[in-house]
Amino acid sequence: MGGAFIKGLHQSGGYSVTACDVDEAVLETISPYCDRTTTELSVAAESEVVVLALKPDLVGAILSDLELTADQTLLSIAAGVSTELLESKTEATVVRIMPNLAAEYGMMAAAVTESTVTDEIRAILDAVGEFVEVSESKMDIATAVNGSGPAFVFYLINAMAEAGVDGGLSPEDARTLAAQTFKGAAETVLQSDRSIEDLIDAVCSPKGTTIEGMDVLWDSDVEAEVGEAVAAAEERSKELAQDAADE
Numbered sequence: 001m002g003g004a005f006i007k008g009l010h011q012s013g014g015y016s017v018t019a020c021d022v023d024e025a026v027l028e029t030i031s032p033y034c035d036r037t038t039t040e041l042s043v044a045a046e047s048e049v050v051v052l053a054l055k056p057d058l059v060g061a062i063l064s065d066l067e068l069t070a071d072q073t074l075l076s077i078a079a080g081v082s083t084e085l086l087e088s089k090t091e092a093t094v095v096r097i098m099p100n101l102a103a104e105y106g107m108m109a110a111a112v113t114e115s116t117v118t119d120e121i122r123a124i125l126d127a128v129g130e131f132v133e134v135s136e137s138k139m140d141i142a143t144a145v146n147g148s149g150p151a152f153v154f155y156l157i158n159a160m161a162e163a164g165v166d167g168g169l170s171p172e173d174a175r176t177l178a179a180q181t182f183k184g185a186a187e188t189v190l191q192s193d194r195s196i197e198d199l200i201d202a203v204c205s206p207k208g209t210t211i212e213g214m215d216v217l218w219d220s221d222v223e224a225e226v227g228e229a230v231a232a233a234e235e236r237s238k239e240l241a242q243d244a245a246d247e
């Protein structure tokens, strides 16, 4: 996720980024998109904004080691690690976000904790996509919807593409048509002020093809299953929060 963030920021321009990772191979893949790469964590002392893109179980220990100061901002992307816990480990101003992988293409959907977000962080998030400001208590459900969400959507795109292949399209054509259809449908929802029910209705020509497919979906458990997938991810985010607090 850190690499996606860096690539998105590179594309937008305007930020000087140093990437730090213990893994040289990771740094090699990111080096074309940032000003400097290093394996030395001490470099964090030089940055105005430090983006912590580590696995949740590493965050507490490494944050204590970093010894950031009050004139720095810590931007944490770790699932389940609360603002309160982060603040207990650092002097820096803490801002917790839940980003997603589409940051790489400037199309991230992110949630940020509203009580702590600053204009400096709003500008960074703006550079790589869209964000909403939510209360800390909503971060677990946001994690499930927009953090884990890309995987759920990839799964659905794949299901649509596979159906196209089963119907005789080439895998490449099916992948393009399915993905562009998701992208276009998402853009339509974002640009239009019509309800999603209205938009479905707009595709369903009288006695046409779509209504036949929609009848299958309305009769199925797909909506409930998607809800269960989101609920399972939300539950796991809460568990991660508990694990982090117990450490």
Ligand SMILES: NC(=O)C1=CN([C@@H]2O[C@H](COP(=O)(O)OP(=O)(O)OC[C@H]3O[C@@H](n4cnc5c(N)ncnc54)[C@H](O)[C@@H]3O)[C@@H](O)[C@H]2O)C=CC1
Pocket: 001, 002, 020, 021, 022, 023, 026, 041, 053, 054, 055, 056, 058, 062, 077, 078, 079, 098, 099, 100, 101, 147, 148
């Ligand atoms: N993968 C995703 O789509 C998203 C991930 N996140 C959050 O991002 C964080 C990272 O997740 P991923 O990118 O998926 O994991 P990852 O395993 O791909 O990346 C973690 C990176 O941290 C590096 N690392 C490990 N120990 C280190 C140390 N001591 N010093 C410096 N670097 C170190 C690893 O070499 C690795 O490159 C997690 O907290 C996750 O909750 C949030 C939103 C979306």
Ligand SMILES: O=C(O)[C@@H]1CCC=N1
Pocket: 079, 143, 147, 148
């Ligand atoms: O799976 C995870 O834990 C991370 C957080 C949200 C997306 N990926």
